[in-house]
Amino acid sequence: MIEIRCFRNDDPPKLADVWRWADLGPAAMQPMTSSLLEACVFSKPYFERDGLVVAVDSDRVVGFAHAAFGPTKCRSAIDHRVGTTLLVAVIPHPAQEVIADALLERSEAYLRSRGAEVLLGGGSAEMRSFYLGLYGGSDLPGILDSSATMQAAFQRRGYEPSERIAVLRRSLSGFRPPVNRMQLSIRRNTLLRVIDEPARRTWWEAATTTGIALRRYEIRTGTQDELLGSASFWDMQPLAGAWGVQAAGLVDVAIEGERRRQGLAHYLLAEAMHDLGQEGITLMETHASATNLAAMKLFDKLGFEVVEYGTLFRRP
Numbered sequence: 001m002i003e004i005r006c007f008r009n010d011d012p013p014k015l016a017d018v019w020r021w022a023d024l025g026p027a028a029m030q031p032m033t034s035s036l037l038e039a040c041v042f043s044k045p046y047f048e049r050d051g052l053v054v055a056v057d058s059d060r061v062v063g064f065a066h067a068a069f070g071p072t073k074c075r076s077a078i079d080h081r082v083g084t085t086l087l088v089a090v091i092p093h094p095a096q097e098v099i100a101d102a103l104l105e106r107s108e109a110y111l112r113s114r115g116a117e118v119l120l121g122g123g124s125a126e127m128r129s130f131y132l133g134l135y136g137g138s139d140l141p142g143i144l145d146s147s148a149t150m151q152a153a154f155q156r157r158g159y160e161p162s163e164r165i166a167v168l169r170r171s172l173s174g175f176r177p178p179v180n181r182m183q184l185s186i187r188r189n190t191l192l193r194v195i196d197e198p199a200r201r202t203w204w205e206a207a208t209t210t211g212i213a214l215r216r217y218e219i220r221t222g223t224q225d226e227l228l229g230s231a232s233f234w235d236m237q238p239l240a241g242a243w244g245v246q247a248a249g250l251v252d253v254a255i256e257g258e259r260r261r262q263g264l265a266h267y268l269l270a271e272a273m274h275d276l277g278q279e280g281i282t283l284m285e286t287h288a289s290a291t292n293l294a295a296m297k298l299f300d301k302l303g304f305e306v307v308e309y310g311t312l313f314r315r316p
């Protein structure tokens with residue numbers, strides 16, 4: 001008899017065990033431990049035990065699903081109107097599909113009880129409440145195509161693809177920024193500032209990136225010190241450590257609206273990539289919505305290649 005209940009304080013080692021045995025795909029941190037879960041999940045200020053639902057079969061924890069919310073528009077609080085089930089993990093079990101379905105159903109009931117009007121499946125740059133560094137790489141990419149078992153669980157419950165998220169990578173070995181007239185002109189007229197452990201700009205950014213090594217590159221006008229844009233990277237730990245690479249994950253890049261299409265993002269990222277490459281970083285990863293044409297073309301121009309796609313699901 002399978003029992004579905006919410007998280008208890010003595011669950012972490014059992015959940016780490018489920019994570020190790022479940023088929024989460026190659027982009028899930030392995031081997032999982034309770035201390036990693038503590039750092040990336042339970043210690044978050046918005047962790048709610050009712051949102052982490054656990055399946056138990058004769059005293060053995062056999063699966064879990066984790067429901068969560070994203071930020072309000074101003075990123076100063078949680079927005080309960082949109083909820084997501086970030087992950088569904090079940091160990092190999094004769095009733096594996098039944099357990100996954102029951103976990104999802106319970107997760108949805110929790111999200112609705114907290115006010116959710118929209119139900120998503122998977123995390124994203126917006127919904128990165130938990131598991132950054134434990135699943136997906138530089139950010140949460142929905143549910144990756146390489147996590148077929150998890151994708152199937154959402155599809156069985158009627159979820160449909162809402163957004164395709166591209167995982168893009170580029171080797172930094174020997175990377176040199178391009179030298180042309182535009183780049184030289186930008187270099188002459190702007191200042192580049194490198195900030196390690198920058199002050200987090202919003203409550204949500206602080207809540208989701210505290211404890212990770214963040215570096216921000218800012219591009220400013222040479223004369224007025226006006227901010228033109230910025231790009232933020234982190235070291236993608238612990239996943240990158242498990243992969244055995246020195247990696248940098250680009251979590252955001254943005255250029256001020258009226259300054260776009262002047263080569264600034266290309267210059268900023270190329271300079272940052274050169275700088276990080278000089279420090280021994282060999283791999284850069286970033287994610288972009290497949291419909292974000294500007295971002296996809298920018299990364300293509302910088303030599304990134306799509307290595308995989310993830311899907312952010314939505315329940316109609």
Ligand SMILES: CC(C)(COP(=O)(O)OP(=O)(O)OC[C@H]1O[C@@H](n2cnc3c(N)ncnc32)[C@H](O)[C@@H]1OP(=O)(O)O)[C@@H](O)C(=O)NCCC(=O)NCCS
Pocket residue numbers: 251252253254255256259260261262263264265266267288292293294295297298299301
């Ligand atoms: C994506 C973004 C950072 C690009 O900044 P930018 O300074 O305008 O980009 P650049 O001028 O350096 O353009 C470099 C290349 O990117 C591509 N590109 C940039 N904007 C584009 C657009 N609106 N449409 C199509 N291609 C675009 C082009 O290939 C361009 O090269 P080209 O000018 O030789 O054609 C900017 O549009 C932005 O801030 N968007 C909002 C935030 C965002 O979506 N970030 C990415 C995901 S984190």
